[in-house]
Amino acid sequence: MSENQDKDARHNARMARKKEVVDSHIAAAQIERGVLLVNTGNGKGKSSAGFGLVARALGHGQKVGVVQFIKGRSDTGEEAFYRRQPGVSWHVMGEGFTWETQDRARDVAAAHAAWEQARSFLRDPGTGLVVLDELNIALKYGYLEVESVVADLMARPVDQHVVVTGRAAPPELVAVADTVTDMTVVKHAFAAGIKAMAGMEW
Amino acid sequence: MSENQDKDARHNARMARKKEVVDSHIAAAQIERGVLLVNTGNGKGKSSAGFGLVARALGHGQKVGVVQFIKGRSDTGEEAFYRRQPGVSWHVMGEGFTWETQDRARDVAAAHAAWEQARSFLRDPGTGLVVLDELNIALKYGYLEVESVVADLMARPVDQHVVVTGRAAPPELVAVADTVTDMTVVKHAFAAGIKAMAGMEW
Numbered sequence: 001m002s003e004n005q006d007k008d009a010r011h012n013a014r015m016a017r018k019k020e021v022v023d024s025h026i027a028a029a030q031i032e033r034g035v036l037l038v039n040t041g042n043g044k045g046k047s048s049a050g051f052g053l054v055a056r057a058l059g060h061g062q063k064v065g066v067v068q069f070i071k072g073r074s075d076t077g078e079e080a081f082y083r084r085q086p087g088v089s090w091h092v093m094g095e096g097f098t099w100e101t102q103d104r105a106r107d108v109a110a111a112h113a114a115w116e117q118a119r120s121f122l123r124d125p126g127t128g129l130v131v132l133d134e135l136n137i138a139l140k141y142g143y144l145e146v147e148s149v150v151a152d153l154m155a156r157p158v159d160q161h162v163v164v165t166g167r168a169a170p171p172e173l174v175a176v177a178d179t180v181t182d183m184t185v186v187k188h189a190f191a192a193g194i195k196a197m198a199g200m201e202w
Numbered sequence: 203m204s205e206n207q208d209k210d211a212r213h214n215a216r217m218a219r220k221k222e223v224v225d226s227h228i229a230a231a232q233i234e235r236g237v238l239l240v241n242t243g244n245g246k247g248k249s250s251a252g253f254g255l256v257a258r259a260l261g262h263g264q265k266v267g268v269v270q271f272i273k274g275r276s277d278t279g280e281e282a283f284y285r286r287q288p289g290v291s292w293h294v295m296g297e298g299f300t301w302e303t304q305d306r307a308r309d310v311a312a313a314h315a316a317w318e319q320a321r322s323f324l325r326d327p328g329t330g331l332v333v334l335d336e337l338n339i340a341l342k343y344g345y346l347e348v349e350s351v352v353a354d355l356m357a358r359p360v361d362q363h364v365v366v367t368g369r370a371a372p373p374e375l376v377a378v379a380d381t382v383t384d385m386t387v388v389k390h391a392f393a394a395g396i397k398a399m400a401g402m403e404w
Contacts, residue, residue, distance in 0.1 A: 011306040011343075018301035031396045037246070043383040045241060045251035048258065052250030052280065055257060057401035059279030077261030078254065099220035104213040128401055141213075161402050178391035181245035186382035194233045194380060199259035199330055200363050 034160040035178045036153060040136060040169035043183035044201075050131045050163040051078045057161070058087055062128025065089045065121035069114045070134035070166075072096035076202045089127075091117050094134065104141075111143035118152075125157040136166025139173065146172045236362040237380045238355060242338060242371035245385035246403075252333045252365040253280045259363070260289055264330025267291045267323035271316045272336035272368075274298035278404045291329075293319050296336065306343075313345035320354075327359040338368025341375065348374045 037053075039046035054064050064087060072094045082088045093114035095101045115138075121130045138144050150172055153162060164173065174180050189200075196202060239255075241248035256266050266289060274296045284290045295316035297303045317340075323332040340346050352374055355364060366375065376382050391402075398404060 008306040012304045015301040015304045019304065022301055025392070029392050029395050029397050031394075032399065033396065035391050035396060035399055035402045037402070038388075039247060040388075041386070044239070044381055045247055045383045045385065048254030049247035049251040051254030051257050052252065053254075053402065055253050055283045056250065056279035056404070059281065059283035060400045062401050077258035079261065081257045081261035099217040099224055102214045102217045102221065104210040161399070174388065177389065178394060178396060179246055180388035181247045182386040182388050183247065184243070184384040184386045186240075186242075186376065186384050187379065189237050189380035190227070190231050192233075192380060193231050194235065194237060195231050197234065197237055197363070198262045199264050200237045200239070200255065202258070
């Protein structure tokens with residue numbers, strides 16, 4: 001047997017064993033229902049992973065509702081693109097980042113209006129995916145009560161997926177979520193002096 | 203001053219200080235060029251964050267090339283959706299996960315064909331964003347040489363963004379990347395017995 005054939009044979013045997021393990025895990029996961037996903041942490045990818053799921057859901061014919069809790073700008077690529085897509089209902093309901101507004105009362109009022117919009121999606125069985133972008137920030141600053149937000153999330157239609165994004169997800173939300181990812185910074189272009197680039201950061 | 207007014211005043215002062223810090227960081231980041239982003243780690247969100255950037259780039263009128271190195275299936279929501287979009291060139295070039303094929307020689311050949319497709323995007327100044335989905339897996343198994351992959355990535359047009367996804371990004375790739383995120387598992391629905399759901403996992 002040549003060295004390459006030997007390498008291939010060992011690889012193939014290892015992969016056959018791995019397939020058994022993977023298949024048994026797949027067989028064990030049989031519950032079918034909507035997933036509550038939380039993307040948190042300080043790294044890049046929390047919102048963009050949410051916007052990737054919008055494409056995924058639309059490809060399966062699902063309707064999608066998006067509420068942006070903090071962002072006030074309406075010049076992002078994702079908004080320009082998705083507003084053109086049938087099946088997407090997009091709501092920019094923030095007043096800008098908290099250090100831009102410097103006005104807590106206005107931020108609280110904006111967050112409450114945004115939550116009302118979110119609730120209308122969370123009560124609609126026709127909406128397959130709800131993206132609550134930067135909701136964690138509104139919770140972190142106490143603009144919304146985590147208990148009532150969690151109650152509304154848990155009362156949603158059984159097949160509905162929800163994605164919540166933003167740094168510092170509160171423990172009460174992590175506790176009830178199905179999948180939670182911490183986007184951990186290994187390195188970031190911004191720290192190396194690269195500007196926030198169109199198509200990458202907005 | 204009422205308790206609420208006092209809380210608001212303290213919040214507003216804290217946010218004014220935060221704005222100074224944020225503004226000085228923004229002023230320091232002035233380099234404009236394409237970003238090499240790597241999404242790695244064991245958690246959910248590596249590929250979906252890449253597919254979110256596709257929407258972002260399209261919203262800015264950029265053309266996008268996608269190459270899937272491992273995935274062989276063509277029934278995903280993201281593919282169905284993005285194949286309908288002008289400006290997207292989508293290539294599923296894997297043969298399925300390595301433990302499904304159990305055929306290293308075929309996997310190596312598929313990876314090389316996929317890299318040729320990737321190179322055609324990496325040489326095209328008209329392509330604003332290139333998504334190399336699961337490339338890290340092809341590198342991890344040695345299907346492609348990391349040195350030649352890195353050389354092709356670094357020789358791309360200066361304004362072109364690239365996203366590389368997959369577990370276990372090799373250190374040589376992390377070293378040359380601008381932004382690297384480790385998607386870290388906090389919890390995952392699959393471990394709790396929930397099936398991979400349409401619109402969420404595929």
